[in-house]
Amino acid sequence: MSKTYSLTLTIKRYDPERSVSWFQTYRLEAGPILRFVDLFRKINVELDATLAWASSCEHAQCGSCSVNINGRPMLACELLVENAVALFGVTEFKITPVSVAPVVRDLVVDWEKAYERVHRSKPYLIKPKKLPPGMTGFRISPAELSRYEEATRCINCFCCAEACISGNRNFIGPNAAMASIVRMMDPREEGKDERLNLLYSEEGIYRCHTSKACSHVCPKKIDVAHFLALAKEGAF
Ligand code: SF4
Numbered sequence: 735m736s737k738t739y740s741l742t743l744t745i746k747r748y749d750p751e752r753s754v755s756w757f758q759t760y761r762l763e764a765g766p767i768l769r770f771v772d773l774f775r776k777i778n779v780e781l782d783a784t785l786a787w788a789s790s791c792e793h794a795q796c797g798s799c800s801v802n803i804n805g806r807p808m809l810a811c812e813l814l815v816e817n818a819v820a821l822f823g824v825t826e827f828k829i830t831p832v833s834v835a836p837v838v839r840d841l842v843v844d845w846e847k848a849y850e851r852v853h854r855s856k857p858y859l860i861k862p863k864k865l866p867p868g869m870t871g872f873r874i875s876p877a878e879l880s881r882y883e884e885a886t887r888c889i890n891c892f893c894c895a896e897a898c899i900s901g902n903r904n905f906i907g908p909n910a911a912m913a914s915i916v917r918m919m920d921p922r923e924e925g926k927d928e929r930l931n932l933l934y935s936e937e938g939i940y941r942c943h944t945s946k947a948c949s950h951v952c953p954k955k956i957d958v959a960h961f962l963a964l965a966k967e968g969a970f
Pocket residue numbers: 887888889890891892893894895908909948951952953954955956958
């Protein structure tokens with residue numbers, strides 16, 4: 735029979751009608767391979783139907799379940815109970831919403847606000863290079879692609895932005911900056927001047943202190959700080 739854990743989850747709540755926030759503690763028994771989204775669902779079913787939280791794909795591909803667990807930004811759909819106990823060495827977890835966007839209710843944030851930064855960085859080819867006559871597609875060599883392929887795994891979960899020591903107010907943030915850097919490295923992009931204007935602006939990459947907290951927490955194992963360092967050197 736698989737082990738059962740006695741867990742204590744202390745969750746930051748927020749009631750927008752009363753503009754009141756507080757911490758609420760839930761105690762529950764859970765098997766080792768339940769994920770944190772499963773724990774939230776269990777709380778809804780067994781203890782408190784009013785707890786609000788968010789998820790969409792629940793396969794670590796959309797980023798909508800990002801929360802802080804014991805101070806570390808993580809995907810609640812990816813973290814198993816047994817892994818959380820091993821990682822933190824405790825069975826008590828404090829869970830708070832991410833601060834990169836305004837809280838709507840409890841653990842639910844307004845992701846549209848967070849995405850405004852990514853939209854500003856234009857995560858698409860601003861000015862695609864024209865195809866040579868007779869060509870139906872653009873060829874990128876494996877060597878060129880290998881320089882930035884890692885960054886294309888980004889799901890915009892904002893865990894890196896949440897962990898970033900440069901804060902959210904003045905800095906566009908690691909994932910938004912990387913979205914522009916990756917297109918600087920894309921040989922099809924001709925709108926590079928516009929990208930440089932953003933990357934070297936007041937909210938750009940020189941706000942980064944190269945702490946690598948972003949790389950440390952990225953659930954997709956992207957070395958985000960490496961891409962920001964390349965941009966600081968102009969090594970696109
Ligand atoms: S770089 Fe990693 S942590 Fe940052 S948004 Fe993308 S997937 Fe999330």
